[in-house]
Amino acid sequence: MSLLKVNELHVYYGSIHAIKGISFEVNEGEVVTLIGANGAGKSTTLNSVAGLLKLGNGNVEFNGKVLNGIPAHKIVKEGMALCPEGRRIFQQLTVKENLEMGAYIGDGSTLDTDLGNVYELFPRLKERYKQIAGTLSGGEQQMLAMGRALMSHPKLLMLDEPSMGLAPILVEQIFDIIKQLHSKGTTILLVEQNAQMALKVADRGYVLETGRIVTTGTGRELLHNDSVRKAYLGG
Numbered sequence: 001m002s003l004l005k006v007n008e009l010h011v012y013y014g015s016i017h018a019i020k021g022i023s024f025e026v027n028e029g030e031v032v033t034l035i036g037a038n039g040a041g042k043s044t045t046l047n048s049v050a051g052l053l054k055l056g057n058g059n060v061e062f063n064g065k066v067l068n069g070i071p072a073h074k075i076v077k078e079g080m081a082l083c084p085e086g087r088r089i090f091q092q093l094t095v096k097e098n099l100e101m102g103a104y105i106g107d108g109s110t111l112d113t114d115l116g117n118v119y120e121l122f123p124r125l126k127e128r129y130k131q132i133a134g135t136l137s138g139g140e141q142q143m144l145a146m147g148r149a150l151m152s153h154p155k156l157l158m159l160d161e162p163s164m165g166l167a168p169i170l171v172e173q174i175f176d177i178i179k180q181l182h183s184k185g186t187t188i189l190l191v192e193q194n195a196q197m198a199l200k201v202a203d204r205g206y207v208l209e210t211g212r213i214v215t216t217g218t219g220r221e222l223l224h225n226d227s228v229r230k231a232y233l234g235g
Contacts, residue, residue: 011054028187033198035195035208036209037209040209046059047160104152125147143177157186158177163192163194200223
């Protein structure tokens, strides 16, 4: 079943036409990735879907409901959570307080259970739950940002550049967690500069170039597509 449908999406930054009529969908239980060079429009697409940017034209439909014009905080209540580029954690709050902020739409009845689930997925966060978030390493901050997004019980988890700036061993850890989430049935829309890693975990992918989708296919098909390999996979 299609959970997210984006139809003929156009987005403008002033006079700049950043997203030029793209259409794609994410089915329930899938990992779908958007890959492309810097400036291709990947993060702009996620921010538009999440309600953080105004749509020029087109529709964003989530779980059968058109989201056009709905503010970002209400979109979270619909079941969509964005783990933004650059993590955007609350630097002055503790790890636990950051996670609790992710659960603000709930009534608190499942808070302890939800914290336990996040700590099981990210044992490092459990060890450091009293630590001020701004003192964490880059990898730990990324885990915290992902954990905070999961606290809202999202039907769709959107991850924007989760491996950015991380050492290779931490990149492996983050992608292992994405695989774990996928195996548990979490639906994920992934924007990632590391195209090789993204396509290995993705069911399907879309390649963006200057605001347009130019290629689509399964993760495996795109990994073995000659033009994709030359442009994004170094071979």
